[in-house]
Amino acid sequence: MEPITRKNSGKLVWLWRSLGSVRLAVVLLILLVIDLSLAYFSINGRSIIFEPMNQVGIWPWLNTYAMANLRYTAWFFIFLVLLSALVLNTLVCTTDRLWKLLRQRKEQKSNKRFFFALSTHTMHLGMVVILIGYLISYTMSQVYPSLTLIPQKETIVAGTNLRVKLTSMTLPIYEGKRLETFTGMVISPSVQLRVATPATERTASLGFNNPVYFQGYTFFLQRFSPTKNANMSNAHYIVIDVRRDPGVLFYFVGISFFLGGLLCYVIFWIRSRQPRRVPS
Amino acid sequence: MVPFLAAVTSGQLLFLAQLIYALSLGLALLKQNNALTFWVMTLGAVLNGFALAWHYWHSWPMMPMYIGLPALLFCLAVIWLIGFHQRLADSGRIENLIIQGLIVFLGLITLLFPKDFYLPFLRSATIWSHIFLITGIMAKALLLMAAIKALLFLIYRHNKKITSRQGLASAMPWAISGFVCLTLSMFSGEVWSYLGWGTPVVWHDPAITTVMAIWFYWIALLHLHYTRSWNEAQRAIFMMIGGLLVILFACHPDMGPFRLPFKELF
Secondary structure (H helix, E strand, O other), X not given: OOOOOHHHHHHHXXXXXXXXXXXXXXXXXXXXXXXXXXXXXXXXXXXXXXXXXXXXXXXXXXXXXXXXXXXXXXXXXXHHHHHHHXXXXXXXXXXXXXXXXHHOOOOOOOHHXXXXXXXHHXXXXXXXXXXXXXXXXXXXXXXXXXXXXXXXXXXXXXXXXXXXXXXXXEOOEOOOOOOHHHOOEEOOOEEEEEEEOOOOXXXXXXXXXXXXXXXOEEEEEEEEEOOXXXXXXXOOEEEEEEEEOOOHHHHXXXXXXXXXXXXXXXXXXXXXXXXXXXXX | OHHHHHHOOHHHHHHHHHHHHHHHHHHHHOOOOHHHHHHHHHXXXXXXXXHHHHHHHOOOOOOOOOOHHXXXXXXXXXXHHHHHHHHOOOOHHXXXXXXXXXXXXXXXXXXXXXXXXXXXXXXXXXXXXXXXXXXXXXXXXXXXXXXXXXXXXXXXXXXXXXXXXXXXXXXXXXXXXXXXXXXXXXXXXHHHHHHHHOXXXXXXXXXXXXXXXXXXXXXXXXXXXXXXXXXXXXXXXXXXXXXXXXXXXXXXXXXXXXXOOHHHHO
8 A cells, every 4th residue: 555645645635525525416416316216117016126125134135136137126236336425425525524614613703604504514414324224224134024923822033032922912893984995994903912031021012103122123013814804814813023123223313313403404594594683 | 065075086176176277277377367366276276175185084094195196286276375466576477377387287197197096004004104295295396386486587587687586596495495394204204114114215115216316306406506516597407307307206106097087077
């Protein structure tokens, strides 16, 4: 590797500035728009190729489904490259400008301008954290999909020391008239789940959009039976996914950062648009 | 009124709303009485609102499916009605006509390619799905307004006495509020995706990529605006292309097979 001298330090500064330039950001964003527009037409009617990514993770998916259907998944490879470049660009740009902003903090008389600038950088950092969360989620998640549970029978989640038991199921039948097509069907299932390790246990209610959290694992309801009053099959069971996803915290923290930044930005933007009071 | 509303379907209400929107556009083009144009448009918006309420009534607590286009028409009609009297003062007549033309165009697509026959699904019975839907539709309406403002700027930019209404700066509040709504829609969709499926992105619906595409496009526009790296005319053209992108991605995912509306009406 070449040692850093005055001559090539100029090149490094140029490279750093180019990497963090807004022009590069705009080019990357436009390329992302083109790529995602093509993605829409590639996924449309072929979501079956993409759905397994959520269960097997990104690398196994890229090696199998993506490689086998390159015509429809090529956009995803380009998407990953563009997104990585955008993260790099955002990080360099934000680091550079945030550093300058903090250094000039004492010289600035107006708090408003400082916080306005800070809000945009908070959004940038939020977006980077969200994307890091996605990467962690798709590379490091442990997924135990489609676990079928029948009432009162304990099941061991393979590869873990977790034991799960479906203790009760409440499947109220909808008998109203407003939701005509759902008459005689179950629309709000409620399931009691007991999850345990050798050391501890927990009983909690599980439903759609209401997962159960336990010792870093999350249990999601995927399907249930019976779904109708007069179902052909009378079997009582539920199907759950168990996930251990270390990326979740990152992307929710990222969302909070982004929304916090956006809120500050909107407040300062509205205040800056209001006409100043003229002293009487 | 109540028995009438109980007897009609949302398709019939929407059909009537589209006819009335078209009538309102006709009145505006013929430079007829402004008050009449306004009240005809109001009637169209009311019928459109009832059609949406019908869908929600028959889906709640779940999310009604594919109501994006009729809801977008409603949002645009409300925007038109709120700003109608202000727009009478200057070049606003053209602005009014463009919004009305857009409503009629989108209305035609809604009528001829309906997709509202899908049933709601159980996982959509959460507040996050409703925030995702409503803020997403509001975002598209606001971003379309930004594009219309940009078009007006391009029309009037050579005028020596350009008003603040015709300047490109007048498009920015629409663009920023549209971006805020779109961000809220995306993030509420993400929360819903996690709670419902346990994953950050649900690949069942390809429309997710269209929302991301629109979001990235308007981020690019905001960067161009704040760095002033392009001149106003270039930014206005960029904004207009953004509007076309919104129209394409608002329409295509919500378009069903071609079907004549008369079957539904009678």
